[in-house]
Amino acid sequence: MIVLVSLCMGLIVLVAVIGIIFNNLLFQNSRSQDKVDAMALSFARLINAGNRVGQINELEDRCRELVYVSRQTEIACPAADCGYMTALCDQLLSDARSGQKLVEAERQNQINLICNEVQDAATRYNRDRSADSSFSLNWLQTYEPRITDVALGTIKDVQSSVRSQTVFSELAYHDYLADYFDPETALYKAPLNARLPGSDADLSFELSALPASVKMITPQPRNTNSDVFVPYGKVVESGEQSPNSIQHIPNAVHVSCAMDALVGPHGSNKVSISVVSTGITSGASPEPED
Amino acid sequence: MLVPVLLVLVDLAIVIYGVQLNDTACHNAAQAAAAGEPAEAQYRAQTVLNQVNSRTTGELVSHFALDRPVESEIEAAPIPYRDQMTGKTVNPGGVITGTATVTTTVEIRPFIVHNVYGKRLPLKFSCRQSIPIRYVVPMCEFPCPSEPLIGSN
Numbered sequence: 501m502i503v504l505v506s507l508c509m510g511l512i513v514l515v516a517v518i519g520i521i522f523n524n525l526l527f528q529n530s531r532s533q534d535k536v537d538a539m540a541l542s543f544a545r546l547i548n549a550g551n552r553v554g555q556i557n558e559l560e561d562r563c564r565e566l567v568y569v570s571r572q573t574e575i576a577c578p579a580a581d582c583g584y585m586t587a588l589c590d591q592l593l594s595d596a597r598s599g600q601k602l603v604e605a606e607r608q609n610q611i612n613l614i615c616n617e618v619q620d621a622a623t624r625y626n627r628d629r630s631a632d633s634s635f636s637l638n639w640l641q642t643y644e645p646r647i648t649d650v651a652l653g654t655i656k657d658v659q660s661s662v663r664s665q666t667v668f669s670e671l672a673y674h675d676y677l678a679d680y681f682d683p684e685t686a687l688y689k690a691p692l693n694a695r696l697p698g699s700d701a702d703l704s705f706e707l708s709a710l711p712a713s714v715k716m717i718t719p720q721p722r723n724t725n726s727d728v729f730v731p732y733g734k735v736v737e738s739g740e741q742s743p744n745s746i747q748h749i750p751n752a753v754h755v756s757c758a759m760d761a762l763v764g765p766h767g768s769n770k771v772s773i774s775v776v777s778t779g780i781t782s783g784a785s786p787e788p789e790d
Numbered sequence: 791m792l793v794p795v796l797l798v799l800v801d802l803a804i805v806i807y808g809v810q811l812n813d814t815a816c817h818n819a820a821q822a823a824a825a826g827e828p829a830e831a832q833y834r835a836q837t838v839l840n841q842v843n844s845r846t847t848g849e850l851v852s853h854f855a856l857d858r859p860v861e862s863e864i865e866a867a868p869i870p871y872r873d874q875m876t877g878k879t880v881n882p883g884g885v886i887t888g889t890a891t892v893t894t895t896v897e898i899r900p901f902i903v904h905n906v907y908g909k910r911l912p913l914k915f916s917c918r919q920s921i922p923i924r925y926v927v928p929m930c931e932f933p934c935p936s937e938p939l940i941g942s943n
Contacts, residue, residue: 505792509792513799516802516803520803542922545885548885720925
């Protein structure tokens with residue numbers, strides 16, 4: 501009888517202890533998820549710091565319009581009996597075209613800056629995270645999540661933050677035929693190389709995806725479903741910084757972490773639990789004339 | 791013999807449950823604090839805890855509270871300036887960067903485990919969480935006389 505009672509007691513205690521271990525593992529996993537969500541949000545915030553992505557989009561759009569207008573003026577100059585201004589028109593066109601190179605160089609610079617800043621933040625986190633167990637029982641030890649991969653990219657179906665202007669009706673019609681923008685919102689699609697028609701088709705005007713402001717309200721940075729993330733490339737791979745191969749300015753970041761856990765007596769079994777999160781940066785700030 | 795062992799196990803389960811509830815409440819309060827105007831972070835966090843308290847019945851796990859005021863650490867925020875053309879104060883709007891840190895406590899009343907902790911009831915557990923602020927200040931083109939100015943003569 502005593503043996504039977506002891507066995508029952510032992511069984512109950514064993515089940516309870518296993519339940520507590522499992523519950524704690526899930527709890528630690530949930531805490532890690534919260535932590536990685538916050539991390540993804542803070543990384544995402546770096547991308548459009550000071551509305552730099554929105555400003556680059558505006559610059560690309562304005563530069564494109566300037567080249568278009570300069571070309572139109574250059575074509576109209578001789579025809580409109582203003583031949584004496586041809587040299588000036590040529591110079592204006594040349595200036596506008598060289599402006600595109602400056603904007604493109606700055607766009608590349610911003611891509612590198614964003615990648616470097618996210619890489620630095622990820623490296624700093626991995627370096628500063630506590631190597632000690634964040635939760636320790638004799639038969640369960642869990643550790644703070646460590647970053648394994650960080651990918652930059654965009655969110656599915658997010659368009660650019662700039663709208664097609666109807667001021668230049670011919671250009672707007674060309675863009676409409678080329679399916680450059682969404683007729684309902686007038687927002688240019690992204691990522692998109694909005695090439696100009698005619699002689700200036702050699703220039704590229706890269707528009708980046710970024711949530712546009714709506715009625716003077718800027719979209720907040722937030723966490724989002726990882727299924728809608730479209731990667732451009734990785735900036736951290738297997739915990740190490742990887743060479744920058746990204747061609748477009750990103751607007752979202754996908755963080756993959758591993759939470760190590762030692763289970764069993766004296767931590768005999770090591771398991772890594774994957775924790776992922778995606779963050780999207782803040783949208784473009786409204787322009788005063790919006 | 792079996793009853794005390796079961797009571798200890800039940801107590802452990804209650805403590806674990808309470809700590810996890812407090813963790814969730816703290817996370818939700820921090821999320822709320824980080825989601826809006828930093829000056830009103832305390833109010834939003836307290837509202838979340840009030841909701842949790844109103845849903846909690848019984849005395850085993852109760853009295854979720856803010857242990858200290860919400861700490862909003864702002865790293866950068868848009869600075870209002872005076873528009874020289876209109877003479878009005880304009881807040882250019884933009885993202886506030888920083889973190890909102892919330893510390894919450896919960897009171898747990900186990901059956902016998904508290905005897906190990908000096909027989910003090912209730913047992914108090916605290917949780918602290920930091921969340922990046924994700925508030926975007928809207929652009930304000932109206933007179934804002936109470937805000938600090940730059941560019942004013």
